[in-house]
Amino acid sequence: MAQDPVAALLFDGGCPDCGRRVIDLPDVLPEVGDDFDWDQRDYDGFRLFMLQELAARFPERRRWTPADVEVALVEVLAYALDQLSDGLDRAQAERYLESARRPESLRRLLLMVGYDIAGQTKRTQQGPFASLGAEQAATPLDAADRLRFDDWWLDHPEKMEQARLDGPRSIHDQHRMVTLEDFHLQLERHPLVLRAHAWERWDGSWSTVHVAVINWRRLDLDTPCDDFSDDIWLQTQSFHAERGVHLPERADDPNVRSILYPYLEAYRMVGQEVVLEEAVEVGIVMSLSIQVNSEYFQSEIRHAVERALGTGPGGFFAPGRLRFGEDLFASDLYELLMSLAGVDNICINRFKRLGDRFRDQAASGQIVLEGLEVAICDNDQAQPERGYFTLSLHGGRKG
Numbered sequence: 001m002a003q004d005p006v007a008a009l010l011f012d013g014g015c016p017d018c019g020r021r022v023i024d025l026p027d028v029l030p031e032v033g034d035d036f037d038w039d040q041r042d043y044d045g046f047r048l049f050m051l052q053e054l055a056a057r058f059p060e061r062r063r064w065t066p067a068d069v070e071v072a073l074v075e076v077l078a079y080a081l082d083q084l085s086d087g088l089d090r091a092q093a094e095r096y097l098e099s100a101r102r103p104e105s106l107r108r109l110l111l112m113v114g115y116d117i118a119g120q121t122k123r124t125q126q127g128p129f130a131s132l133g134a135e136q137a138a139t140p141l142d143a144a145d146r147l148r149f150d151d152w153w154l155d156h157p158e159k160m161e162q163a164r165l166d167g168p169r170s171i172h173d174q175h176r177m178v179t180l181e182d183f184h185l186q187l188e189r190h191p192l193v194l195r196a197h198a199w200e201r202w203d204g205s206w207s208t209v210h211v212a213v214i215n216w217r218r219l220d221l222d223t224p225c226d227d228f229s230d231d232i233w234l235q236t237q238s239f240h241a242e243r244g245v246h247l248p249e250r251a252d253d254p255n256v257r258s259i260l261y262p263y264l265e266a267y268r269m270v271g272q273e274v275v276l277e278e279a280v281e282v283g284i285v286m287s288l289s290i291q292v293n294s295e296y297f298q299s300e301i302r303h304a305v306e307r308a309l310g311t312g313p314g315g316f317f318a319p320g321r322l323r324f325g326e327d328l329f330a331s332d333l334y335e336l337l338m339s340l341a342g343v344d345n346i347c348i349n350r351f352k353r354l355g356d357r358f359r360d361q362a363a364s365g366q367i368v369l370e371g372l373e374v375a376i377c378d379n380d381q382a383q384p385e386r387g388y389f390t391l392s393l394h395g396g397r398k399g
Contacts, residue, residue, distance in 0.1 A: 041085050047078035097164060103150035106160060114175075115167040118149045119242065127159070128152035139234065140241055177267045183211050183274075186267060191235035192216050192256060194320025195279075197372065211264075212277045212372045215256050218319050221278055224253040280372040283354035283387035284317075284328065288337075289347040292396025296342030299399055302391060304340050309333075309377065309389060317377045317387075328375045330365035344395070354387060 005026070011019045040046055054070055055061075064071055093099035100106045110117055118141055122129045125137045128148045153160050177183045183198035195214040200207050216232060219225055228236075233250055236259065240247040246262040248254035257276055264274050292301045309316050316336055322328075330348050337346050351362040361367050369375060377387035 041089070043078050043082040046081045047074060050074040050077065097167065103153040103160065104146070106153075106164065107146070107150065110163060110167040113167055113171055115163075115170045116242070117163045117167070118146060121149065123238065127156070140238060175267065176269065177264070177274075178269060180209070183209060187211060187213060187260070187264075189239075190260065190263060191232055191239055192259060195323060195374075197279075197324040206273070208273045208275055209268075210275045210277055212279050212324065213256075213260070214279050214320050214324075214374060216319065218281070218376070219256055221257040221276060222255050224255050226253040277372070279324065279374050281376045281386070282369060282373045283385055284367065284375050284377040284389075285350060285352055285354050285387060286333075286348065286377065286389035287350035287392070288333075288389060289349055289392045289394065290337070290343055291345035291394050293342045293344050294396060297397045297399050298393045301340070301342050301396065302393060304342070305337060305391060306379070308336055308340060309379070311376075311378055317375070322375050324372055324374055325370045326375070327369055328367040330362070342396070349392075354385065 005023050008022045008024075009019045010022055037045070037049060040049060051064065051071070051074055054064070054074070066072070090101070094102055094105040097106070097109045100109055107118055121127050122132070122137055122141060122145060125132055128151070129137060129145075174182055175186070177186050180198040180200060184196040187193050187196035187198075192215050193213050194216055196211060197213075198209055198211045200209055202208075213221075215221075217225075228250060237247060239245075240263070243263070243266065245266050248258050260276060264276070268274050288305075290301065290305065292298050307315065311317050311319065315321075316333070330351055333348065334346055337343055348362050348365075350360055351365070351367065352358050352360045353367060367375065375387075377389060379388045380386060381388075
């Protein structure tokens with residue numbers, strides 16, 4: 001092992017203050033010429049180069065055989081260099097999306113371009129996360145989830161190749177809210193928003209973007225909500241966490257406006273004012289006569305019709321099903337109710353907007369809506385202003 005040289009102090013002439021330090025330095029190493037071909041990457045190339053070097057250094061030796069110790073050492077070194085070269089190539093390949101072979105490398109490279117394939121797979125409950133419930137799927141990824149996803153990719157290499165193609169393409173997807181279409185498309189991705197409609201208004205000095213939304217329970221934008229379901233709140237948490245957007249605490253009973261505004265502020269253009277507005281809900285009044293098949297009870301037909309026209313999942317007046325300004329047609333109601341088993345015939349006797357100033361449209365079969373108007377019919381006796389319908393059943397079995 002190389003050591004620092006020892007310095008010696010010499011005092012010439014007997015003067016104690018006139019000493020000099022003398023160091024015996026080793027000879028300077030000779031310069032080594034760089035004649036190595038750095039393009040050599042494999043066993044044959046390394047072996048050939050070292051054998052040529054041996055022949056050049058020992059010209060007096062005319063014959064080399066595989067049994068020679070020098071040749072055996074050359075082959076062992078060439079094998080080791082070939083392994084190191086392959087490892088270097090593999091490590092270098094993991095830096096690029098086109099050549100990465102390890103699942104964790106490909107996943108991280110895709111994440112650098114904003115394509116979280118592992119998070120998307122978990123939220124959609126596909127692949128390794130197919131057995132998760134909705135609550136578990138809404139939670140952010142942890143180390144165990146990433147390891148599970150990487151192992152699944154090793155078993156399904158075709159999924160890796162598909163993600164390798166889809167990741168760069170996602171760069172061209174618009175995530176900012178620039179055009180009016182961007183506003184309603186991006187807002188409808190939020191778990192709380194079922195429908196969104198954006199328009200621009202000139203306020204005298206600049207243009208303001210106004211956005212009306214229909215939220216998941218038709219709540220007033222400024223009414224504090226203390227009964228968020230666990231499922232919808234977990235989805236909202238995951239949505240905001242993925243985008244780094246602030247979310248008010250659930251314990252503070254936030255309203256819909258306070259949840260959506262941070263999202264709008266993060267994705268709108270700089271200097272663009274955005275105003276959230278309420279949808280204009282139009283109550284619908286209907287009176288229907290239904291002919292029940294003789295093989296069915298009137299009570300079960302009544303329940304089926306109430307479900308079909310209700311606000312629950314799959315109901316005709318379910319929140320978000322009808323768009324802003326979408327006209328209401330009696331033909332759609334005929335088609336829906338006539339598809340129910342046990343219904344022989346239907347007659348719509350009354351079909352109008354709520355209010356004495358609006359005419360009955362049973363004859364025309366169309367209620368015209370425009371702008372931010374959305375048809376609603378909750379059929380709640382405690383809130384008749386939100387629309388209602390009456391059923392008159394004929395035929396069938398009593399009970």
